[in-house]
Amino acid sequence: MRLIATYLVGLIFGTGIAISGMANPAKVLNFFDVAGSWDPSLMFVMGGALVTTFIGYKLVFGRGAPVFEDDFNVPTNRAIDSKLIAGSATFGIGWGIAGFCPGGALPALGTGRWEVFAFVAALISGILIAKAIQSAVASRTRAPA
Amino acid sequence: MVETAFTPLASLSGGVLIGIAATLLMLTMGRVMGATGILGGLLQPASRDDFAWRASLVAGMVTGPLLVWLLSGTMPEVQVVTPTAAFIVGGVIVGIGVTFGGGCTSGHGVCGIARLSLRSIAATLTFMAFTLATVFVVRHVIGG
Numbered sequence: 001m002r003l004i005a006t007y008l009v010g011l012i013f014g015t016g017i018a019i020s021g022m023a024n025p026a027k028v029l030n031f032f033d034v035a036g037s038w039d040p041s042l043m044f045v046m047g048g049a050l051v052t053t054f055i056g057y058k059l060v061f062g063r064g065a066p067v068f069e070d071d072f073n074v075p076t077n078r079a080i081d082s083k084l085i086a087g088s089a090t091f092g093i094g095w096g097i098a099g100f101c102p103g104g105a106l107p108a109l110g111t112g113r114w115e116v117f118a119f120v121a122a123l124i125s126g127i128l129i130a131k132a133i134q135s136a137v138a139s140r141t142r143a144p145a
Numbered sequence: 146m147v148e149t150a151f152t153p154l155a156s157l158s159g160g161v162l163i164g165i166a167a168t169l170l171m172l173t174m175g176r177v178m179g180a181t182g183i184l185g186g187l188l189q190p191a192s193r194d195d196f197a198w199r200a201s202l203v204a205g206m207v208t209g210p211l212l213v214w215l216l217s218g219t220m221p222e223v224q225v226v227t228p229t230a231a232f233i234v235g236g237v238i239v240g241i242g243v244t245f246g247g248g249c250t251s252g253h254g255v256c257g258i259a260r261l262s263l264r265s266i267a268a269t270l271t272f273m274a275f276t277l278a279t280v281f282v283v284r285h286v287i288g289g
Contacts, residue, residue, distance in 0.1 A: 077247065092242070122237045
């Protein structure tokens with residue numbers, strides 16, 4: 001049941017990404033190219049997604065608990081620190097170069113284009129590099145000097 | 146430069162579907178619909194069950210464009226306008242950035258802001274500003 005539910009959630013997400021244009025790097029980059037071939041479509045994606053999620057979350061949190069788990073497992077980190085800002089800035093640079101964010105690229109795999117597979121492989125290696133750096137830093141700070 | 150058509154209705158409908166998916170993942174699993182967190186957890190799962198729901202979610206995502214193709218007869222467009230080497234380097238940079246930043250457009254930009262998280266608002270404003278600046282530099286300073 002759980003896995004059917006999460007599959008369908010992924011399908012709705014992937015369909016939304018595909019229809020919205022977020023799976024098309026040219027469209028994403030044109031949204032940010034206000035000084036050139038500007039395409040404001042992605043404002044509508046963000047607006048539609050935000051308003052729907054805002055209302056949806058209000059309804060869901062009113063239930064007290066999710067269907068398949070005992071508790072909600074939402075991020076509790078509230079820190080606005082240099083790691084958050086530097087990481088987000090780095091993401092912005094990569095997004096501005098390639099035009100793909102993780103949520104746009106994963107569904108785009110379904111189009112079967114080899115460039116998408118290459119991008120996702122690169123994305124995964126970036127995630128693994130960052131995780132390796134994080135655990136190396138964590139073990140160094142834990143170890144006695 | 147590749148021009149793309151302004152598609153307010155399709156983009157709004159797609160956005161609403163993204164919001165419905167985010168709502169349903171919170172309703173069923175109690176989790177935020179962040180592509181970074183889902184993929185990161187899939188690479189280093191906490192348990193077999195944890196791996197299973199993440200894998201089925203990603204399998205659903207990948208079938209999204211196929212459903213669109215079945216219903217409309219056309220595969221959603223993927224136009225890569227970046228030279229291949231830079232496109233792949235961009236992928237590595239995105240992976241590093243979203244891991245340190247703890248989220249991307251879906252996690253911070255949609256789910257975090259919908260929860261009125263100041264951390265997510267700060268992250269979103271930062272990556273949006275840097276994307277805007279990068280596109281400007283690539284297209285109008287280097288390429289201009």
